[in-house]
Amino acid sequence: MRPLALEVHIELSLQGHWALVGGASQGIGQATARALAEQGARVILMSRRSEVLEQVRNSLPNPTQHRTLALDLERLEDISTSLGRLVADIGHVTIWVNNTGGPKAGPLSEASPDEMERAFRGHVLSSQVILRALLPGMKTANYGRIINVLSTSVRIPIPNLGVSNIVRGAMASWAKTLSLELGASGITVNNILPGFTETPRLESLINGAVAKTAKSEEEVRNEWVKTIPAGRIGLPTETAAAIAFLASPAAAYISGVSIPVDGGRTGSL
Ligand SMILES: NC(=O)c1ccc[n+]([C@@H]2O[C@H](COP(=O)([O-])OP(=O)(O)OC[C@H]3O[C@@H](n4cnc5c(N)ncnc54)[C@H](OP(=O)(O)O)[C@@H]3O)[C@@H](O)[C@H]2O)c1
Incomplete structure (x- = not known):
């Protein structure tokens, strides 16, 4: 048996890494872009609104390096072309925070096939296109964090x-x-499961509930907060902190898991 290495060194620095962050114009994506930049990564901020992305970039430490x-993300051909160009220009992107807007709310039984197809394109198919653009670089670097x-709702449907x-x-x-397929290449694949988090998405869900129930915004919020053991809505920076850890070298042995960041709300093991 090999002797156990007892020295502990927790490596959180992302110096030398390029990180692609989706949904970086607001909410969880924006907070994550900042967290990764603060840990030393060079960040590619991705979403639809270029002007807002520029503003976020200018607010990060060392803006010119991002x-x-x-x-x-619903336009698959554009993704393929743009990422092909990007990778040819900058080389390996070894960290990918796969994040975008949530599908429209409503009961499943009332959803049209078109709505379903659009959501699959913007989430599942776009993920596959991005994966194929970034994977060769992650494999060459023997480092990947997806x-x-x-x-x-991965645990309990909402x-x-x-x-x-x-x-x-x-x-x-x-x-x-993917985590089963890619483990031997130094690539980990994990999921963050946000609970109620203070972002524009939450605002729109609250507004939807207000319109449906005739309750006030405060009443809706209070009802939701009552379901959270931590007794409050989460901050996007708290989600970003978990993502930043998973992106780091310290998290090399964590793969294939789903981690709720929800103040303890999810009632499953
Ligand atoms: N906040 C919560 O309480 C909560 C709870 C559970 C799960 N989530 C999920 O966590 C994820 C992030 O949440 P969030 O609250 O930060 O969401 P958000 O405030 O709605 O932000 C979504 C981001 O995705 C971008 N985006 C939307 N559609 C896109 C498209 N077709 N192509 C490219 N980018 C697109 C948006 O930027 P542009 O408009 O610039 O494209 C924006 O930056 C979402 O999937 C959300 O459903 C959130």
Whole structure:
């Protein structure tokens, strides 16, 4: 038996890495871009709104070393072309935070096949296109961190988020399958499952609940907070902190898992 190495060194620095962060114009993606930049990564901020991405980039430490990439993840050909160009220009992208907007709310039984197809394109198919663009670089570097931002609905489906529940389940299975295939290449694949988190997405879900129930915004918020053991809504920086750890060298032996960042709310093991 080999002697155990007892010295502990927790390596959190992302110096020398390029990180692609989806949904970087606001919410969890924006907080994550900042966290990774603060840990030393050079960040590619991706979403549809180029002007907002530029503003976020300019607010990061060392703004000139980061890039923006304006893309609609529902347009698969654009993703392929843009990422091909990017990789040819900068080389390996070894960290990928796979994050985008959630599908429209509503019961599954009322969702049209078109709605479902659009959500699959923007989440599952776009993930596959990005994977194929980044994977060769991760393999060459023998370092890869794929972190998917999903939802606690991976564990327990959420009422009135029908299409989202289906797409998140598919993404969780996609991630687990990849983690089994890629483990030997130094690539980990994990999922972060946000609970209620203070972002524009939460605002729109609250507004939807207000319109449906005739309750006030405060009443809706209070009802939701009552379900959270931590007694409050989470901050996007708290989600970003978990993502930043998974992106680091310290998390090399964590793969194929789904981690709720939800103040203890998810009622499953
Ligand atoms: N906040 C919560 O309470 C909560 C809870 C559970 C799960 N989640 C999930 O976690 C993820 C992030 O949440 P969030 O609250 O930060 O969401 P958010 O505030 O809605 O932000 C979504 C981000 O995705 C980008 N985006 C949307 N559609 C896109 C498209 N077609 N192509 C490229 N980029 C697109 C948006 O930027 P542009 O408009 O610039 O494209 C934006 O930066 C979402 O999937 C959400 O459903 C959130």
